[in-house]
Amino acid sequence: MLYAIKRTIEIVEDNLLSETSIKKLVIKLHFPYMVACLSEHVWDWEQNDYRNVEQQNRFLLKNIHDMIKENNREGRLEIKFWLVDIFENLDVLTMMALGDDSPSPQEPPPRSNVGIKFRSAALYWMYHAPSDFAAQQLCRRLGIALEFGTSDTFTGFTAPIRRLVITGEDRAENFARLFGDTWEEAIKTEWDEIRMDVLTRKKPYAGGLHRNESWNIMDEGAPYCRPRLPTAEDKDKIAKLDKKFHLTGDEVSRLHVGRDSGIDFERQIALYYELMGYSGE
Structure with missing residues (x-):
């Protein structure tokens, strides 16, 4: 400094x-x-x-x-x-994260646009969202930990993204509240992966709720579990997975149950899909 x-x-x-x-x-x-x-x-x-x-x-x-x-x-x-206030220095923090872009004798490879957007989203999540009233309300309602962070304490976007997905709140305006205007390029790949995991968690090939214990821990404390119904694109991806693993109709609708975790999210999802008329096929 x-x-x-x-x-x-x-x-x-x-x-x-x-x-x-x-x-x-x-x-x-x-x-x-x-x-x-x-x-x-x-x-x-x-x-x-x-x-x-x-x-x-x-x-x-x-x-x-x-x-x-x-x-x-x-x-x-x-x-x-x-x-x-730190928020008056967000432009400086962004420049610090991106580094000096002036020419040098040995010019390093250009940074990818995705990498720049990721840094921008990370800075927004750590420094701006904690002071934004709409972001605070959203996080309190869904049980998302929102507090000022640093590059040393930043652990990624997985936990907040997953909480938005399992509660059905993974919408553009909510992502923008937490990660800023560059959210889509920064987190879309991870968002897609998490959404597919949630939508296929009752499939035999997915390993049920316990395929990933760290994700199981992330789901604890969620006020409810009602992910958005699959879109046409989601259904197409799921159908390809079903075909890949040669599942029959009965196997597709079977609820895969892992070890008891004390969180009956599978039952919540099954009831929610039944209520909304989605069979999982």
Whole structure:
């Protein structure tokens, strides 16, 4: 972070040679400690040659402080540090996640559009959705854990996607509330896989509820289980799976029961399909 601040000041100073209208540089930070370091404590540290600064930060802090003093002394650039809410820095977080796209001697392979969309959706899920009222309401209603995260705590989209699928809430507007406008390219493949797993969970070849224990755990705490009825495309995919595994009509409608988990989701799904007139064939 300190190095990024130093480079920002250097870049703006370089631009001053051709752009004389720049008079003030405002650096927005969402870390209170960093703002205090650069606008308050730094003047005290100057008196003791930065001896009480963490060793790895001492050199950079002194350099930044010298740059600020030099600009003040020569009247070139006024540098200020503002403490802002993290959501005002989402554009910065996105740029940090995507990296520097400037040319380099050995240009790395171009990032795929899907990878960029995934990062954007991840940042939205971690930093924006937790403060969005509609997203909060949706997650409270469905029992989805929604809290501020970091790159270290991000574990993927599987849990929230699966909860939306098993409750029948996997609709475009809900995905946008949780993952932003880039949700489709970011999560569509995983969404399709999870939906097919849920729709075929009572098939013998699917292994029932217990094919994947981690998914079983994800389903715990769901307020209800009533996935949306299969679309024509879903039915076509399921029919191909039935044909692949050579299932008869009786086998297709048979309910596969695994070990008792205390969650009777198979029964809920069977009753729901019966009520809606879907036989599973």
